[in-house]
Amino acid sequence: MNDDLKLTIEHWPFVSSLLTKPQSEADYDVLAAALNELLDIVGEDETHPLIGLVDIIGDWIEAYDHEHHPMPVAGSVDVLRYMMREHNLTQSDLPGVGAQSVVSEVLSGKRQLNIRQIRWLAERFGVSVETFI
Structure with missing residues (x-):
């Protein structure tokens, strides 16, 4: 087992709520709050070390929105x-x-x-x- 995987397993209980796709509104709310905090930290810096986490959480939130809160088509x-x-x-x-x-x-x-x-x-x-x- 490599060192990165060992560290991930060791820290999983502390980060799992941020690294799991939302399955409910409560999960969604946790991720949305985390994303807001991350965006405050990252700002406009596309090279920030946390930008990958921002992208992952943002993608999961967007996917959840599309599935559970689709935008109505306006005529x-x-x-x-x-x-x-x-x-x-x-x-x-x-x-x-x-x-x-x-x-x-x-x-x-x-x-x-x-x-x-x-x-x-x-x-x-x-x-x-x-x-x-």
């Missing part, structure tokens, strides 16, 4: 409503989509955005066209 209307709310816009503030009545029909689901409108919205909000597709 183009949901995105448009969100953007309007964030920018304090009214339906009349979107002339590139059309008249206020056209915007109203889009927001109510009676009409879909066309490619011209999507391009205008992407440019207006500084996002990719895929945001509205």
